[in-house]
Amino acid sequence: MNIEVSSSFKAQAKKAIWAIVLFFVSFLLLIIVGLAIAALLIYLAVQIVKHTPNFTTLILAFGIASSGVILVVFLFKFIFQKSVSNTDGMREITKAQHPKLFQVIEELAAQVATDVPKKVFITDQVNASVFYNSSFWSMLFPVRKNLMIGYALVNASTKDELKGILAHEFGHFSQRSMKVGSYVYNCNRVIYSLVYENNSFENSIEKFSNGHIFLKVTFLISIVIMRGFQWVLKKLYNILNISYLSLSREMEFHADAVATHIVGSDTMIDSLLRMDLADKSYNSVIEFVNEQYAEKKKISNLFSLQKDVLQFFGELNNLKFKGRYPLVTIEEIDQYQKSRLIIKDQWASHPTTGERIKKIKTLNIKKENPNIVEANVLFDNTTILEEKLTDLFYNDLEDSSLEQINLNEVFNAYKAYYKTVTFNKEYNGYYNYKNPILEPSQISEVYPLLTFEELFSDEVMELVNSYNALSSDFNDLKFLTVEDHVIKTFDFDGVKYKKNQAGHLLEGLNKEKEVLEAKIQVHDEKIYHFFLQQAKLNDALPKWQKLYDIYVYCDKLYDLGFEETQKLEKQLEFLQHDLNLDVIYKHLKDLKNIEEVYKKHLKVVEELPLYQEAINDDLKEIVTAYINHNSLYIKGNTWNDDSLNTLFSCLRLLPHIHSRLMFVSKKQLLDFQIDMIKVPV
Known part of the structure; x- marks a missing residue:
């Protein structure tokens, strides 16, 4: 070719x-x-x-x-x-083990007119790549490449799509001019x-x-x-x-x-458009597995669950399917990409998915009867392979005494977990990136009641997505007004500007942002009044008001915790410098005063009933150990590593605790509101 x-x-x-x-x-x-x-x-x-x-x-x-x-x-x-490539987490596979896969690899290498890989490795990732050990001498003497295939990618691809992905990797070495890239890399x-x-x-x-x-x-x-x-x-x-x-x-x-x-073009485009969803589904599986690991449980097959979760996500997003594979369209991706600002990233090694799809469409290569057979048919003994890759994943974890969840119960356990980490889908994604109104006591105007469907319609989501994109563009333009970057030009609304013109756009953009912000504020007030009336109608006002108060209080604690953490981190900056003992003791004395305020804040957090409910025991132990910790950070002329570790463990942990409390309080409020409106009046 x-x-x-x-x-x-x-x-x-x-x-x-x-x-x-x-x-x-x-x-x-x-x-x-x-x-x-x-x-x-x-x-x-x-x-x-x-x-x-x-x-x-x-x-x-x-x-x-x-x-x-x-x-x-x-x-x-x-x-x-x-430069020796790290093969940790990979498993080498051979032609004897998977002859059908290697036959495809050999056929593709012949079609692309390149060498077959020296070795083939399988890993758990949603990825595929060609890699090799390089040195200065590899510019003078050819080096055979290795192929890495991520099984989570195989699991989310048809046979033809996987062939396209592998052909793409071989394509990097199919032209003589491609060697320029290798020279530049080695330089x-x-x-x-x-x-x-x-x-x-x-x-x-x-x-x-x-x-x-x-x-x-x-x-x-x-x-x-x-x-x-x-x-x-x-x-x-x-x-x-x-x-x-x-x-x-x-x-x-x-x-x-x-x-x-x-x-063919269609197969390549389908594969590219599904990659984000495949990545999201597998990452969600890993998050679930880590959560189960914290509860001393494990699953035997990551990839069996990944198949179910990929389909689950496709159904959640109301996608069409090709066999068992969700079909993501460019329109579904674009509905969240409303940015009007385009900055060409000269440091990006890959074009965007949109740019790649546009180029592939121009080729317009049609293939009759694309094969929608699952890509894993190219592997032999897939269940054994999947279980071995799962074991490889657990090898990186320390605890081996884990209870195995029954394979038939894994997906139900995942769905139960997913409900705990996401907001109810009936809100149509409205609260995924924003919060309910935080100061309801300041609302004076009473609005005509809308229906739940009107409050969370696609048109409302369009407004929220536009505001989010506008805020992002505003912040990026603000960055462009700073001199310390290499960006020289940018496009906004299809017009090219120089970086020194960014400031002129900010004023107009800020006005647009304020208009949208005001519209969303009014809409949030309408939502508040809707649920206030529902709470009264369903005799649920005390419970609803209590959950609202907890949510508002957790938000205030979040801000306060951020401030206290920043103060403590600033005071600890002296640890980065080589100071004499007298100066160190002076800093430690100042540190003690700030720590007293910090520990008071932690005690307030500890006393929250929600903290006892939402934070796991291991994290609680770290917080309690720090609150009760009174040992000196320095003994004689040497640092007390145990004391410092206790401090830094808690310091790293607090942002996570506040985020968790904020999420759980918000979710409890939102879930109660959905349950409340389902109660017959």
Whole structure:
């Protein structure tokens, strides 16, 4: 297969090639300068010993000569470094184990005109990728690639869709010009090695120089020169990366074209549009599994549950199905994407899903009778494989004494869990990203009562989604008014602007935002009055009012907890600095005063009945341990690690506790309102 690369691909490839040339020329000059400096230092060391031979000058000469050697080692250490891909969480599979899969892989490799993978790995992810161990020498000698297939992706794909995904991965290596990307990647690796991977190298220098003051001073020479070289390399890194990432986006379009010619436009588009839902469903399974793990329970097969959850999510979203696979449309994705602001992300390695679909549509490649057979038919003994991958997931967890949930009960257990972490679907998503009105006592106007359906209609959701998008655009434009970024231009409402024009748009956008905000405020007041009347009609006013009060109180506690946590974190900033003991004790004295207020807040939270109900025992123990903790953070001249760990454990935990209380109080109120209106009046 020989697919003509686009003109934009060729243009980006040329830019990348020029960036590579610039890198090699600049780096060669740095090496020449570095070697000249090293030679000069070694010559100077020889002359010092030659003219004044004694022990002191020998140490000095040794330090100067070593500085030259260190500089040379620094410049050439990248040659010996190798980027080894991490295969933790992966399981290698072979042709003998899964012959049908490997037959497809071999057929695709032949169609795309590339080599078959060196090894094939299976993992639990919603992903597929080609990877390899790279070094400087891989630019000169070909390196065979490995293929990683995520079984959660297989589980959410038809056979043809999986073929398209694999063909996309092979497509990255189907054209000779694709090698440019590999060159740029390895040039980046060289720079990254020299600029950012120096901790162990510099630690070794520092440890070696501790033997004598002359060594410290002379080794400082090499450090200063290295810093200068790194400054130049950082500039090259930015140039090279921008060109590489622009090329990378074109490579994605090209790989899509390769895959589309094999499986057709519709199959590729269906697969791309389902990826977010597949990812969401599998992440939800993992969250459920983690929740069960906290209760000392486990499941035997992640992927059997994933199938059920994917279908469950499809039904929740009223999607059509292709076999057992939900069909997501671009319109369903676009209904939440109402942003009017477009900022081209020059640091993005992949184009957006919308951009990819647009390109695939233009190819318009039709395939008759697309195969909707499940992709896992390509694997043998799927149940055993799925259970082994599930075991691999649990291997990362510590507790092995877990009760296994009966396979027939797992999905019901999941649905019960899902109800506890989501708001009632009858609200039509209205409260997914906003709260009920927080200050009902300030409402004076009484509105004509609307029906529940009118209050939470699709038209109302359109208003909320527009406001959310507008708020996001406003914040992004505000960011553009700050000078410290590389963005030069942006599009708003289809018109191109320069970054210094962002401020002019903010005033008008803020007025729009205020208008929408006022409309939503009025609507929230109508909702409040609707449920107030329902509570009165159903003789449920005391219970409803109590739940409302708890929700408002938890919101205030959330804000207060955020403020107290910020104060404590600010006071703890002194731990990041190297201070003498007297200064440390002064900071600890100030810390004690702030901690007293912080602990008072924690005690208030502890006394909430909702806290006892909603927070698990392990988290409660951490909070109680910190409240009762009175040990010193420093003993003599050393830190008390146990005391510090107690403090930081609680500090990390409090935002989660407040979020949990806020969510549970909100959910209890919303659930009660739904139950209340279902009671016959």
